Amino acid sequence: MGRILTAFIGYRGLAALSFIAVPLVVIFSIWGIVSAVNYSGSWHNLLTFHPTGDPMTIFAGITIVVGNAALGAVVFPDVTRYAKGAVSGGIGASVGYFLGGVFCLVAGAAMAIAANVPDIGSTPNIPAAMSKLGLGFLAFFIIVFAQWTTNDNNLYTGSLGLRNVVNIPKKALVAIMGVIGIIIALLGVQNMFVPFLTFLGLYVPPIAGVMIADHWITAPVIKKKQYQFGAGTTYSKLNFVAILSVIIGGFTASKITFGIGPINSTVLAFLIYIIFTFIFTKLNLHYEIGEVTEESSGF
Known part of the structure; x- marks a missing residue:
């Protein structure tokens, strides 16, 4: 307790x-x-x-x-x-x-x-x-x-x-x-x-891969917008491309017989997220649903 x-x-x-x-x-x-x-x-x-x-x-x-x-x-x-x-x-x-x-x-x-x-x-x-x-x-x-x-x-x-x-x-x-x-x-x-x-x-490191890709690649390069965070920032409520990238990265890494699983899953999710985001953006397809505003984290 x-x-x-x-x-x-x-x-x-x-x-x-x-x-x-x-x-x-x-x-x-x-x-x-x-x-x-x-x-x-x-x-x-x-x-x-x-x-x-x-x-x-x-x-x-x-x-x-x-x-x-x-x-x-x-x-x-x-x-x-x-x-x-x-x-x-x-x-x-x-x-x-x-x-x-x-x-x-x-x-x-x-x-x-x-x-x-x-x-x-x-x-x-x-x-x-x-x-x-x-x-x-x-x-x-x-x-x-x-x-x-x-x-x-x-x-x-x-x-x-x-x-x-x-x-x-x-x-x-x-x-x-x-x-x-x-x-x-x-x-x-x-x-x-x-x-x-x-x-x-196998399934948590890919989250970091998606976060890194989103911060350094997809936001500034593909979406052409400044990456923002902190109280008052508005995010999408669900990002299905991010979720799918994590699942595919972790599952694929579990089937690969060479290398180190966590590194494999992180790299795979990183690449998959960039590729999927690029395709969806170019096709003007929405993959983010809803909005949520970040609150103060101090409780």
């Missing part, structure tokens, strides 16, 4: 929580790595660990990793729009997301390897690993904060995106989507976590 509350408050709620949670997560990550090394006996034992179970190709692993991060990258504009400047906001978000994300992943992997406890479905059981390493309740409390900061951002950006499609107040969307998320979690979604990440790794 905490994630619903901070997302309901808006950007100020997200910022206030992050000022508390991020330092705690850094402390916990260092604590977890030290505990994992001590439990294993040495760094060498951790680095020479041989995993069990079915092997995974490097490309499948890349797709899963990208699936875990792709959605966050796509919605970055919603989180960084209040930065003091484009450069500082971009650098701060990228460095924080990359360095912080990698550090936390390394800490989680170290703890999971050292404890070697059974997974929950296809998801590593980090709380059980923490318990076996003797980290105690304080570490569990910090993990709750870490999940809180992730999920409230997801809920915040999700409600902003959905608000452009359905005529429901953003705060109501936050409450509805938050409750749906809780229900999905109670139904055991962790058992399908890896397949879900694979799906995201």
Whole structure:
């Protein structure tokens, strides 16, 4: 319920929580790595660990990793729009997301390897690993904060995106989507976590491909208009060419047996969107339906 509350408050709620949670997560990550090394006996034992179970190709692993991060990258504009400047906001978000994300992943992997406890479905059981390493309740409390900061951002950006499609107040969307998320979690979604990440790794990156094409190619070159955004800007409510490009890009990439799936799907969607937009524009065919005016994102 905490994630619903901070997302309901808006950007100020997200910022206030992050000022508390991020330092705690850094402390916990260092604590977890030290505990994992001590439990294993040495760094060498951790680095020479041989995993069990079915092997995974490097490309499948890349797709899963990208699936875990792709959605966050796509919605970055919603989180960084209040930065003091484009450069500082971009650098701060990228460095924080990359360095912080990698550090936390390394800490989680170290703890999971050292404890070697059974997974929950296809998801590593980090709380059980923490318990076996003797980290105690304080570490569990910090993990709750870490999940809180992730999920409230997801809920915040999700409600902003959905608000452009359905005529429901953003705060109501936050409450509805938050409750749906809780229900999905109670139904055991962790058992399908890896397949879900694979799906995201193929179908979320194409969204970025469409966004890049729309910003740099279709708007200024094909449509001959200045790209605008921000509160008060009017957009089309549904862009069927964009939706179709994402679906075709993701589906085609899932059938290609070479290269890296997320990169393939992004490039395909980028090219497909440009080609379709050019054809529809030249034929004077409408592919955008309805209008929506962007509101303030601070809630």
